[in-house]
Amino acid sequence: MKKIHLLILKSFIRPFIVTFFIVMFVLLMLFLFKYIDDLIGKGFEWYVILELLAYQSAVQISMAMPLSMLLSSIMTFGNLGESYELVAIKAAGISLRKAMMPLFVLVGLFSGGAFLFSDYILPVVNLKMGALLYDVRIKQADFLIKPGIFNNTIPGYSIRAKGKSKDGKILYDLMIYDHKSSNTANNVLLAKEGYIYNSPDNNTMILKLKDGVRYEDSRARNAKVYNTRQQFTRFHFEETEQKFDMSAFQMKRTDENLFKSHHMMLNLKQLKHYTDSNALQMDSLRNTVFRETQSYYYFFSDYYKPKDSTIALSAPAPVAKSFIEIIPSDKRNTAVNNALNQVRYIKDVLNIKANEDGFYRDKDIRYRIEFQRKFTLAVSCLLLFCIGAPLGAIIRKGGLGLPVVVAIIFFLIYHIISTVSEKSAKEGNIDAFWGMWMAIFVLSPLAIFLAYKAATDSALFDIEQYRLKAEKIITRIKAKLGIKKRNTIQHPPSKSLHDDYTLSS
Template sequence: MKKIHLLLLKSFIRPFAVTLFIVMFVLLMLFLFKYIDDLIGKGFAWYTILELMLYNSATNVAMALPLSVLLSTIMTYGSLGENYELVAIKAAGISLRRAMYPMIVVVSVLSISAFFFSDYMLPVANLKYFSLLYDARQQKSADLLPEGVFSRNFPDYTIRVKRKDPDGQRLYDIMIYQKSSDGNNTIVTIAREGLMFRTMGDKYLVLKLKDGVRYEESPSENVQWNPRQVLRRFRFKETEQKFDLSSFKLKRTDENEFKSASQMMNLKQLRGFIDSVQTQVDGTLSTNYKMLTPYIKYFSLPAKSAAIKRFIPADKGGVLKSMKLTEQIMALSTASSEVRSIKDVVKNRTDRYNSDSMTIRRYASEVQKKFTLSAACIALFLIGAPLGAIIRKGGLGLPVVISVIFFLIYYIISTIGEKSVRAGNVSTFFGMWVAIIVLTPIGLFLSYKAATDSVIFDIEIYKRFFNKLIRRKSN
C-alpha cells in the first residue's frame, strides 16, 4: 500500500511543479505585455525589474495555484489510466477512493498553506508590488532629449534637438528655451552642434555646445514706469550647460500610503477595519433623526382641560382653506423650502452611507477571499482526479483543454459573484462562495462516476444512443 501511495505522490509532484511553473510564467508574461511601455526606456536597474517581477509572481499565486492543482491532477490520473496502472491498482483490491487518500492529504496541506500564504505573505507582496509599480509608472523616460521634439523633461527648460548621432552623444541644431524669474521664456540658446554626457554618479547632464548664440531679454534698469525691454546677444564658440538629473531617479513613495487598501491587509486588520466602519455607519444612522428634527416644524395640542375655555375645531376641508391667500402662499413657500433643505441633508447622508456600505462590502469580500483560495484547490481537485481517471489521457493535450474549460467556469462565476457582492446585489458569503457551491457537487458526481467505472466520456456509447433515437424516429 505504501508503494502505491509513493507512486501516486511521485506521479503528482512532477506535473504539479511543471504546471505551476508554466502558469506562473504565462501570467508573468501577461504582466510584462501589459506594462511594457511603462517599464522600458526609463533607465531602471536590472534588480528593480527583477524585484517587480518577483512581487508580481507572488500576487499571481491566487490564480495559478488552483489551475495548477486542477491540471496536474487530471494529468496524473489520466496518465495512470492510460498506462493501465489504475486497472492494476483496482485489481489488487484497492478502490479509487482509497488510492486518492495520499493525494487528498497533499492537496489539503496545499490548501492550508494557501490560506496562510494569502493571510500573511500575500498582503506584504501586494504592498511591495503595487507601491513599486506606482513609482515605476510615475518615473520619467530615460530618453532625455528625443529627436525633433520639444522636450520638457527638465524643469524650467524646453529643449529641441533636430538630429542625433546613432550613439546618442553628439547632437545637431540645438534650441534651448529657459524660463526667467517671471516665468516667461525670455532666454533662448541656439547652437549648431553639441556633445551630451553625464557626470559621475549621474547627478547632472552636461551639454557642451559649439558655434551658437544666446538671446536674453530683461527690463531696463533704474526705470519705475513703462520699462523698455533690453535685448542681449552673446555669441560663443563653446560653452556648457548643466541640468539636474535628480528627478530622473526612481523615487520611492512611502508604503504607509498604500496600507489602507484592502489587498494590503491580513485577516485581523480587515475585520478590525470592517468593525470600525460599521460602528461609524451605525452611529450615523442613529444621528440622522436628530439632524432632521430641526427642519421639521410641528405643533402638539394639549388635552382638553378646564383651563381652556373653547376649542376651535379644525377645518375638515384642509388647513390651507382656513387661511387667507397671502398666508397660504407664505405657508406653501415655507413648506417647499423646508422640503428642499431636508432633501439636501438626506442626499448627503445617503451618499455617505452608500459609500461606507460599498467599502464594507469590498473589505468583507477580501476577507472571504482568504478562505475561497483554499476551498478552490480542494473543489478543483475533486473535479480533476475523477476526470483524469475517466478520460484516461495524460500529457498536455486533452487534460489542458478540459482543465482550462473548468477553470474558466470557476473564474467567470467567481468574478460575477464578486462584482455582485460589491454592487450590493447579493450577500457577501453567497457571492464569494458561489463558484465553490457550483463546482463541488460536480466534483462529487464525477468522483462517484469514476469510482463506479463510469463510461461517461465514452464516445461510442453516445453514438449508439443517438443511433437508437434516429431509428425510432424513422420507424
C-alpha cells in the first residue's frame, strides 16, 4: 500500500471515531431528555440505567453511522484540500479516484458490517431494549414523604408527616389514614416519631412508630343508619410497627417472548416468514367475507307472485315505475324491513372484516418496511460518504466550522426525505420499497455530480468566482442599457426653407 493511501486512511479514521462518539453522545442526551420523566424518582439502580443506555447506543448506530460517515469524510478531504495535499497528490500523477480507493474499501467494510449488525444484532438489541423500557415506564415512583403533604402512593393509605430527618429515615408527627376497607378513613393512627426501613426482600416497608395512639371505628360496612351504640376503640402505644406492601414499587422484568413478534425484533428470515403468514391470514379473511354474506343476497320472489293464478300467462304485465311497485302492497312493509335488516347485517360484517383487514394490512406494510431497512442502512453509509468526500475536496475547508454546517444541511435533507417517504409508506400511499429507498434515489444523482466536479477541480463553492461572474453580468447589463439610452436621445428639429422665408418677410 502506498504512503498516500496510509495518509488518507489515517486522516479519515481519526475524525470518524471522534465524530461518531460526539454524535452518539448527542443522540443519547436526546433519548434521556425524551424519557427523563420515566427515569427520575423511581429509585433505579445504576446498572439498570447503564444497561438501558447501552441498548440505546446500539439502537442509535443506525443514525450515528451515516452522519459520522458524512461529517468525517467532509472534514478529511477538507483538511487535505486546505493544506494543499490534494494538489500535491494530483501533481504526483495520482487521480482523486485512485487516492480514494482504500477509503472505498474501508467504507464498504463498514457498510457490510452495518448490514450484518442490522440483521443479526439489532433485532436482539431492540427486543431487550423494548422489554426493559416497558418495565421502566410502568414502574411506579418511589415512596417519598414530603413534610406537610399527604402521600397517597401506597394503595389504601394516606400518610402525612410534619417533618423528617436529613436522611429521610425518621419522620416526625405522623398521621396515617387507613381506608383499605372502605372509601372513608375509619382507622386513624397518630405518632410523634416513626423510623422507616425495608424488609430483606425489599417487598415490604416497615414503619416503626413510637409514642402514639390509634383510633378505630368498628361500624359495620353496610350500615346505612348511624348507631349511637356503635363501638369506638382507642389504643395507646409506646412502640409498634406498621407494615406496607411495596411490591408494586419494585421493577419486575417482563418476559421477552411477549415482544418477539414485533417487526423491529425480527431479522430478514423471520420477516419473510411473518410476511408470508400474514399474507395467508389476509387471503383467508377476504375469502370468508363472501361466504358470510352470500346467503343474504337474494330477490324477494315470494312477494311479487300474482294473487290470481287463473290470469293468463299471455296477458301483458303492467309496467312498474320502480322495483317496490312489483311487490304487492300488503307485503311491501315486510319486504322493506327484511331488506333493511339484511343490509344492516351485511354492513356490520363488512365493517368488522374491514377493521381486521386493515390490521393485517398495517402489519404487512411494517414487515416490508423493516425488511427494506436492513439494506438501506448499509447503502446510506456508502451514499453519504460519496457525497461527503467530493464535497470536502471542493470546499477545501477543514476543522469543525464550515464542514459541520454543510454536513448537517445535507444530512437534514437526507433525513427529511427518508422520514417523509417512510411515513407515506406506513400510511399506504406509496409502496414500502419506494418509501425506504426514496432518499437514496433522490441523492444519488447529487453524489455523482459532486464526484464529477471534484475530479475536474471545479470551484463549485468558491464565493470569489461567483462574485466575479456576477460583476461581469452586471457590467454587461449596464453596457446594454447605456447603448439603448444613446439610441433613444431626441435631436432638435432642423428649420425648413419655408420657415426661413417667413422670417425674412
